[in-house]
Amino acid sequence: MQNDVEKLVEMLSKVFSNTKIKEIMTRPPIVVTQETKIKYVKDIMRIKGISGMPVIAPGFKLVGIISIEDIIRVFENGSFDDRVNKWMTPDPVYLKEDEMLLHFLQVNEDLKYGRYPVVNNDHKVVGVVTKLDILSWMFKKLGYIYVHDERREKALNKKYMSTITGELLDKEGVDFSYKIDYDSVEMIGAAATRLKKFLKEKKIQEDIIRKISIATYEAEANVVIHSSSTGNVYCWIKQDHIKVLIEDFGKGIEDLEQAMKEGFTTAPDNIKEKGFGAGMGLPNMKRFSDRMTIVSSIGKGVKVEILYYIKEK
Amino acid sequence: MKILQILKLLNAEAVFMPPGSDEYEIEYSGAADLMSDFLAFSREHMLLITGLTSPQTITTAAVIGANGVIFVRGKEIPPEVLKTAQELDIPILKTSISMYIACAILYKNGIKDAMGTDRFLDNGDTL
Numbered sequence: 554m555q556n557d558v559e560k561l562v563e564m565l566s567k568v569f570s571n572t573k574i575k576e577i578m579t580r581p582p583i584v585v586t587q588e589t590k591i592k593y594v595k596d597i598m599r600i601k602g603i604s605g606m607p608v609i610a611p612g613f614k615l616v617g618i619i620s621i622e623d624i625i626r627v628f629e630n631g632s633f634d635d636r637v638n639k640w641m642t643p644d645p646v647y648l649k650e651d652e653m654l655l656h657f658l659q660v661n662e663d664l665k666y667g668r669y670p671v672v673n674n675d676h677k678v679v680g681v682v683t684k685l686d687i688l689s690w691m692f693k694k695l696g697y698i699y700v701h702d703e704r705r706e707k708a709l710n711k712k713y714m715s716t717i718t719g720e721l722l723d724k725e726g727v728d729f730s731y732k733i734d735y736d737s738v739e740m741i742g743a744a745a746t747r748l749k750k751f752l753k754e755k756k757i758q759e760d761i762i763r764k765i766s767i768a769t770y771e772a773e774a775n776v777v778i779h780s781s782s783t784g785n786v787y788c789w790i791k792q793d794h795i796k797v798l799i800e801d802f803g804k805g806i807e808d809l810e811q812a813m814k815e816g817f818t819t820a821p822d823n824i825k826e827k828g829f830g831a832g833m834g835l836p837n838m839k840r841f842s843d844r845m846t847i848v849s850s851i852g853k854g855v856k857v858e859i860l861y862y863i864k865e866k
Numbered sequence: 867m868k869i870l871q872i873l874k875l876l877n878a879e880a881v882f883m884p885p886g887s888d889e890y891e892i893e894y895s896g897a898a899d900l901m902s903d904f905l906a907f908s909r910e911h912m913l914l915i916t917g918l919t920s921p922q923t924i925t926t927a928a929v930i931g932a933n934g935v936i937f938v939r940g941k942e943i944p945p946e947v948l949k950t951a952q953e954l955d956i957p958i959l960k961t962s963i964s965m966y967i968a969c970a971i972l973y974k975n976g977i978k979d980a981m982g983t984d985r986f987l988d989n990g991d992t993l
Contacts, residue, residue, distance in 0.1 A: 767930060770905065831900040
């Protein structure tokens with residue numbers, strides 16, 4: 554099987570060999586710093602479903618690569634509290650974003666690594682290329698397979714993998730969903746009040762309903778004020794917990810640590826006049842949830858997942 | 867304290883009272899013009915004191931499960947605020963007195979701070 558894939562890649566690659574690496578690579582790359590603890594690297598790999606990551610120094614300079622094989626070595630001989638620089642492979646083989654696919658093929662013929670970091674002219678890491686990237690890129694180029702691929706993507710999008718519990722949440726089996734497709738500040742609360750009503754009908758405990766409503770309200774306000782895009786609110790009611798996912802497809806959060814600080818805001822004055830933009834949104838959401846995770850990257854939107862435990866009465 | 871009693875104490879006018887709201891009990895209150903502040907110190911069944919006459923005030927009240935909103939400083943209530951209150955069953959009152967005096971009167975009459983910062987007054991603790 555592995556050999557067949559190699560052969561297929563080799564054969565098809567020749568057809569597309571004058572394509573630049575940057576057209577194929579996955580970006581933005583998922584990276585770690587040298588100081589990251591191995592246990593977090595392991596979690597990132599598991600959650601993101603990847604088997605390796607470039608290691609960077611400040612300014613996204615490439616200094617190494619860490620892969621699942623290294624994690625196995627840590628498991629055998631090290632501690633998960635060790636840091637990446639102890640176990641990474643320093644000075645890894647890399648590609649440049651303007652190099653041609655043909656170059657990748659030549660490099661890969663000799664080395665057969667699973668993944669290659671891609672750097673720009675300033676030696677900054679801008680992407681990662683794996684054989685899978687090349688395959689899926691070629692499939693997209695080949696019309697009939699593309700249809701198949703699109704179908705698969707559609708099916709995949711119906712599921713959302715929880716970043717807290719790792720379970721797959723089926724958006725078709727969702728108990729509540731509401732689309733945030735308004736950009737007027739006056740509409741903020743439409744989603745939260747509907748969710749509240751829904752939870753009341755489901756006879757959820759009052760104190761949980763209140764917490765969920767408040768956190769959802771803040772998240773909804775963020776989508777309307779900051780994302781410049783539409784968003785969705787989903788809610789799943791399970792036996793022992795309730796999960797709410799608020800997602801948007803907008804500009805994303807630049808500095809999450811800063812955004813989590815009370816009083817930090819990027820809201821314009823016309824928003825503040827309406828009583829919003831006090832820089833309390835994310836801190837309030839955290840305050841009114843049992844668990845909360847935020848996944849965001851520039852230009853890819855924000856996904857906020859909040860979890861509430863239902864205690865036995 | 868019943869909401870009707872608050873109406874009298876603050877020399878307020880009932881702009882909208884959903885059916886049954888005459889009997890609402892108010893034990894806690896808080897004053898702010900920022901919605902996030904309300905959310906941060908909110909308590910169920912509280913009374914919101916605010917000068918911000920926007921539909922968001924009502925939505926915020928509904929989200930935290932407040933028993934009512936009083937608009938201070940003699941603000942005019944825009945129709946969309948009234949409409950939101952009717953949709954969400956939130957009682958709204960208005961008064962011409964200032965936020966400061968409204969708070970002072972309610973505190974003097976035993977309404978507690980939703981944020982709980984009045985505790986140090988009762989037992990000599992420092993903040």
